[in-house]
Amino acid sequence: MSDKVFNKKIFAYIVAVVLSVFCFLPCLCLVEAEEQPSEAPTVYAADVSVTQGSGTYIYVYAKNFADVSGLDLFVRYDTSAFTLGRATKGSFISSALCDVNAETAGEIRLSYVSVDGVSGDGLILTVLLYSESEAEIKDYKVDIIVGDCYDSGLNSVAVSASGCKITVKEKQQITETVTFYSRYEDVTKRKGDEVALSFYTYNSHGFASADFEINFDDEMLALKSVSLGESLKNTDSATFSVNDKTDGYVKISYAALSAAPSYVTVLEISFTVIGDKDGQTQIEFISSALYNSDLTAYNGSKSIVTVNTEEIPSVIVYPKISLKAHSVTYSEVELDIFAEKDTLLAAGDFFVEFNAEEYECVDIVKIFDGSMIVGNTAFKAGMARLSFIYEDGISGDTAIARLRFKVLAPCETKSEFSISGSKITDKDFNEQIVEYVGTTIVVPHDFSNEFTTDEQPTCDTSGSKSHHCSRCAAVKDVTEIDALGHEYIHHEAKAPTCVEIGWKAYDTCSRCNYTTYEEIKAKGHTKAVAVEENRIEATCLEKGQYDSVVYCSVCNEELSREKKIIEALGHDYIHHKAKAPTCVEIGWEAYDTCSRCDYTTYKEISEKGHTKAAAVEENKIEATCLEDGHYDSVIYCSVCNEELSREEKTIEALGHEYGEWIVDLEPTVSAEGREYRKCLRCEHREERSVEKLKNDDEELSGCFGTLDLTSIVMIVAIMLICGVFVKVKSRKSNR
Ligand SMILES: [Zn+2]
Ligand SMILES: [Zn+2]
Ligand SMILES: [Zn+2]
Ligand SMILES: [Zn+2]
Ligand SMILES: [Zn+2]
Ligand SMILES: [Zn+2]
Incomplete structure (x- = not known):
């Protein structure tokens, strides 16, 4: 590939890119431009169709409105084919101030003002159009034009509008008729x-x-x-x-x-x-x-x-001669005969007719200077007659005579007075045609000048007064008489008691039964707590009682009294133990008493008395050989050991109780011996001589031969003492 070819390809590529960019940009712009109108505010109406002679509605809608505060809108239609039925504003602007004007043929103008602005979509106008029955069959354009439009800030708003078309179709056959x-x-x-x-x-x-x-x-x-x-x-x-x-x-x-x-x-x-x-x-x-x-x-x-x-018939108007009331009272009526100027009255006869039961003509009086009058008040029953002459003929409206009537009728009687005449002439004796006009009189009342009280006022109702008619029951000037108001009497309040009513302070009236009295009900008693009265306490054995009494705590009245029984208490036992009797003290069995009363089951057991034991010796002093002894003979109670008796007893002296004589010096024939004996109980020693020894005679002589005088005295004394003692002892035993 050569460089040249390569360069061409590069160039073509760049051109293609540039072209494509240039082609796309407008497209992008278009997309944006198309979106813009869909968001812009718009008014529009849909196409409709209608048959000749029929009507159709055109609905004008708002779309995408945003804060539209004011809008002028025109809908224009073809008047050669359509007449307007009516145009009314739509619900979308129902709250806006709105004017729909259809005064211009072929145009409906809608204006609205909304303070808050209108936003959104909705119906703004409905138009009813009738097609002419001979309207040409084709499509007709309806234009929608938006005039001024602004938002709530009064900034202008652009609103686009699109009209619609009405397709007129061939007329339908009308078969029905509405007959009026x-x-x-x-x-x-x-x-x-x-x-x-x-x-x-x-x-x-x-x-x-x-x-x-x-x-x-x-x-x-x-x-x-x-x-x-x-x-x-x-x-x-x-x-x-x-x-x-x-x-x-x-x-x-x-x-x-x-x-x-x-x-x-x-x-x-x-x-x-x-x-x-x-x-x-x-x-x-x-x-x-x-x-x-x-x-x-x-x-x-x-x-x-x-x-x-029809044509209104023409009327010839004649000058009038009429009766006019001059004065009317309940008792008298004066009527003037009044002639209009054009009667040219110079002479005439007049007849005044009235109801003779209601009025009596009493006088006919001349009242026009220069005239002459001849009158007859009672020309006939209910008719007065007068002739009038005034040579010059009247030159102005003139009252020519006055008839005075006495009133016979009751008040308010309505009576006709009529007048007729004859030979009515002017000053040249030309007869005059006149119209006669009577009058109607109503008898007035004779109201008094003084008021009569019709209804006396009371405290709270007004009365009334009026002027009364002297002749009938009629009244006038009925005037209210103010109510008198109450004449108050004040009554002090009284508080209610338990049984009596009370009242608040109140007023009555001295004249009427007005009262502000309000009764306060009696309060009724207030039961206090029951108290006891007349109490008789129960005892151990007997019932007691009391009255349970309820008083009113306010007034102390006794409200109830009930007798209550208190049951007997029964004894309040105190137990006492038994006590056995002693020799000298009483005893008892176990028993009960009552703490409150003298109830007792106590039974005394008598004392048993002492039991004498065998007498015993006390304080004994033994008798001696030479002296008496003594002792107390005492008797005690064998139960309680109390000493019951004591007696002193004497024990007699015993006397010596000698043993055997013992020789302590042996007698000889020449000399006496000696012997002694001793008391076994005491140391007493008794001695005596033993006689000298002798031959046998000697021995006896010797016994007495030896007694000297002293020994003899001694023996006699002892014998005497012994005799006394025996005597005393026997006496004591006898005692
Ligand atoms: Zn009256
Ligand atoms: Zn009163
Ligand atoms: Zn009470
Ligand atoms: Zn007791
Ligand atoms: Zn004893
Ligand atoms: Zn002795």
Whole structure:
């Protein structure tokens, strides 16, 4: 491959790249450009089709609106083929301030202002168009043009718009007709009279929209009022417009969302007759453009009302001679005969007729200077007559005479007074034609100037007073008399007690039974805690009792008293142990006592007394050989050892108890011996001499021969003592 060829290939490649870049860039730009409109705010309407003579709706939508606060929009259609049914704003701008203007033929202008701005998509306008029945069969353009548009900051907003087309198809065959009839009371009318009529159908076929036209002769009739029938006005979403701008013509366009009732009055219209001539005038009613809510068309119909008119007959007006009240009281009435200037009255006879049961004519008085009057108050029953002469003839409206009547009738009687005349002439004796005008008089009341109290006021109701008629029961100037108000008497409050009612402080009235008294109920007793009374305590053996009494804690009244029994207590035993009796003390068996009473089962056991034991010797001092001894003979109780008795006893002296005589010196025949003996108990020693020894005679002599005188005395003494002792002892034993 040569360098040249290589270079060519390189070049071709670069060209291709550059071309492709140049080709793609616009494409990218286009993609962006196409996306832009889809986000831009737009208004548009979809294409529709319609048959000749029918209607169709065109819905204008907003899309991609963002903060659109104000918008002017025009929808233009071809008036050669379409007439406007109606145009209404859509739900999308329901909260906006809105104006739909269809005054210009072929154009509907929608303007809205929304403070908050409108954003999003939605229906902004609905237009109902009717195609002419002879409209050319083709497509028609409907233009949608956006005028001023701005956001809530009043910055201009660009809104694109796209219209639509209406395809008109061949007319459908209308077979049904809605026939209308008139309602009119055929009375011949004169100028100034009202002509009222209405139009109705009894088979409406449920039309939902229609045009009604009235043609009339505007030289004979002036439109006074026109309105849609009430039931049409009340149909769902009914709208209508009245066009009476054209002389002799009225058009009412009606449309609603739902069907009219089958029998329906569609139009009520009235005229004032303005022409003044004999003849007839016609009112023509034409209905057209009738569609039901499915936009099916119906033939309309025509109805003609003929109004008969007549010319108002011309009236010749004669000058009047009339009766006029001059003064009227309950007792007297004065009537003037009053002649108008044009009567040119110079002379005449006048007859005044009245009800003779109600009035009596009492006087006829001349009141016009220069005239002459001849009167007869009672020309006939209920008729007065007078002749009047004034040679120059009157030159102004003149009261020519006064008739005075006494009132016989009761109050409020309404009476006619009439006047007639004859030979009414002017000063040249030309007879004058006049019109006579009577008058009506009502008898007034004779009200007193003083008030009469009709109803006395009470404390709380007003009374009334009035002026009374002296002749009848009538009253006037009924005036309220203020209520007197109460004359209060104050009563102090009284508190209720347990058994008596009380009341708050209150007022009564000295005149009436007014009172603010409010009773406070008695409070009833308040039971205090029951207390005991008349209590008798129960003892061990007997029942006690008391009264359980409930008092009112407030008033201390005794509310109840009930006798209650207290059961006997029974003994409160104290046990005592048994005690055995002793020799000198009593004893008892075990027993019970009561701590409260002297109940006891105590039984005494007597003392047993002492039991004498055998006497015993005490304090004994033994008797000696020479001296007495003694002792106490004592008796004790063998049970308790108590000393029961003590007696002193003497023991007699024992005397010596000698042993054998013992010779301690042996007697000889010449000399006496000696011997002794000793007491076995004591040491007492008794001695004695032993006689000298001798032959046997000697021995006896010797026994006595030896007794000297001293020994003899001694023996006698002992013998004496022994005799005394025996004597004493026997005496003691006897004692
Ligand atoms: Zn009266
Ligand atoms: Zn009172
Ligand atoms: Zn009480
Ligand atoms: Zn006891
Ligand atoms: Zn004893
Ligand atoms: Zn002795």
